[in-house]
Amino acid sequence: xxxxxxxxxxxxxxxxxxxxxxxxxxxxxxxxxxxxxxxxxxxxxxxxxxxxxxxxxxxxxxxxxxxxxxxxxxxxxxxxxxxxxxxxxxxxxxxxxxxxxxxxxxxxxxxxxxxxxxxxxxxxxxxxxxxxxxxxxxxxxxxxxxxxxxxxxxxxxxxxxxxxxxxxxxxxxxxxxxxxxxxxxxxxxxxxxxxxxxxxxxxxxxxxxxxxxxxxxxxxxxxxxxxxxxxxxxxxxxxxxx
Numbered sequence: 001x002x003x004x005x006x007x008x009x010x011x012x013x014x015x016x017x018x019x020x021x022x023x024x025x026x027x028x029x030x031x032x033x034x035x036x037x038x039x040x041x042x043x044x045x046x047x048x049x050x051x052x053x054x055x056x057x058x059x060x061x062x063x064x065x066x067x068x069x070x071x072x073x074x075x076x077x078x079x080x081x082x083x084x085x086x087x088x089x090x091x092x093x094x095x096x097x098x099x100x101x102x103x104x105x106x107x108x109x110x111x112x113x114x115x116x117x118x119x120x121x122x123x124x125x126x127x128x129x130x131x132x133x134x135x136x137x138x139x140x141x142x143x144x145x146x147x148x149x150x151x152x153x154x155x156x157x158x159x160x161x162x163x164x165x166x167x168x169x170x171x172x173x174x175x176x177x178x179x180x181x182x183x184x185x186x187x188x189x190x191x192x193x194x195x196x197x198x199x200x201x202x203x204x205x206x207x208x209x210x211x212x213x214x215x216x217x218x219x220x221x222x223x224x225x226x227x228x229x230x231x232x233x234x235x236x237x238x239x240x241x242x
Contacts, residue, residue: 003042005117012110012197014189016119078230084153085225088132089218089235092175096128097214098240105207110193121192122182125210129179132217133172153224161227168224171217178210215242 006019023032024039032038059068072080104112115121134140138152158165185195185206195203218235225233 001115001117003038003045008110008117008119008193010193012108012193012200014191014194016191017117081153081156081228082225082230082233084135085221085228085230085233086235088135089221089225089233091128091132092214092221092235093218093242094236094238094240096125097211097218097242098238100125100128101207101211101214102240102242104192105196105204105211108196108198110196113192113196116193119186119191119193122179122186125192126176126179126183129172129175129214133176136168136172157224157227161224164220164224164227168217168220171213171220175210175213175217178206178213181206182210211242 002017004019005017006023008015008017010016020031022029024035024042025031026035058064061067062069064070072083100114104110110116113121114124136153138154139147139149141147154165154169157168182192182195185203186192190203192207194200195206197203222233222235225231
């Protein structure tokens, strides 16, 4: 991110990093210095990203004896459900509400926002929340707009307790709507680092509303887990109090 955007020197004012393409040139028109190293590093980390993604694909391939999929399928159904629900709850509470929002809001610090160079934090938060919802509903909308659906936690919870399923689905939708407000602000020119600025009462409230919604949905995740016989889920709160 830093290589592509450069440092954001705007603090809590408008604007992101603004690295010119000439920082990667050699010879006439080159800017920034050390451009050969910058190009080489960008190529290396890009290849590393491709390698990591290929490794992830391999970890989920069927009929492989020693990958993550095989390990997961060898465990009990209860263990698998606990891992899914713990991950959903921990991302909701400790990671997204705590580390990614509460820390930056309380410090009014753009240095603590997730994407501090590109000012793309609103989308990082939105798709974190969307991912939690996707896992629960067993669905995913591809980039071409088509939807992939399959077995879901939602269907299991609904069989055990329809009210718990309805409550969690409502909370997941509410969280997505609260974070959509961040996206809408960014699309109008007020990005996350501006929302958390000291004195921006309305902007601060947008972030607080999202945090509160994430905390509430975490409670509903724990309740849903209980309906499936999974007690003491205890999602990671990253040592934050809410």
